[in-house]
Amino acid sequence: MNDEKLKEEVRKACEILKNGGIILYPTDTIWGIGCDATNEVAVKRVYELKLREDSKAMLVLLDDVGKLASYVEVPDVAYELLEVNDKPMTIIYPNAKNLAKNLIAQDQTIGIRITSETFTKALLYRFRKPIVSTSANISGEPSPRCFAEISEVVKAAVDYVVDFRQEETTNPAPSSIIKLDVGGKIQIIRK
Known part of the structure; x- marks a missing residue:
């Protein structure tokens, strides 16, 4: 895909997000359903759409480590983990703030992944807010490994389907998940 097409897709997706809409988009792991992570109605x-209880928290994506402190308390060890990490890693942080209340877990935590994937990084840079990222499936159904496996029900339920990387058939690995407490104690949820 050329740069102009990428910019156009980022622009379209950004407009939908700004207006409280939901997008279907490629991430650094699998395809995701996303919205403005600060908009309770969109969340x-x-x-x-996912037929999911709102007690089951969803994660958010950011494009830059420097933005973390605006949304969570960041134990020092998080910066060290992010520095040495070489694959997608979601960290569950304590004391979430400035996000939609229905996105934050009951224990006031939120999972955040810093993305380096081309489309999401460009979208987050332009949108300037975190974006929800949850697998593109109905709760309880298997997560689609590529765009072709996403159900028509999900595709029809979103406000915009991003036209980028739809032809890929690779099976990306899910992110590792680590939970940190305020003191920096590490709990591995998924390797």
Whole structure:
């Protein structure tokens, strides 16, 4: 895909997000359903689309480590983990703030992944807010490994389907998940 096409897709997706819409988009792991992570109404729509209880938290994506402190308390060890990490890693941080209340777990934590994937990084840079990222499936169904495996129900329920990387058939690995407490104690949830 050329740069102009990428810019156009980022622009379209950004407009949808700004207006409280939901997008279907490629991430650094699998295809995701996303919305503005600060918009409670948009987050509620994602839970409804997935038929998922809002007590099951979803993660958010950011494009830069420097933005973390705006949304969570960042134990020092998090910066060290992110520095040495070489594959997608979601860290569950304590004391979430400045996000939609229905996105934050009951224990006030939130999972955040810093993306380096081309499309999401460009979208996050332009949108300037975190974006929800949850697998592109109805809760309880298998996560699609590529765009072709996403159900028509999900495709029809979103406001915009990003036209980027749809032809890929690779099976990306899910991110590792690590939970940190305020003191920096590490708990590995998924390797």
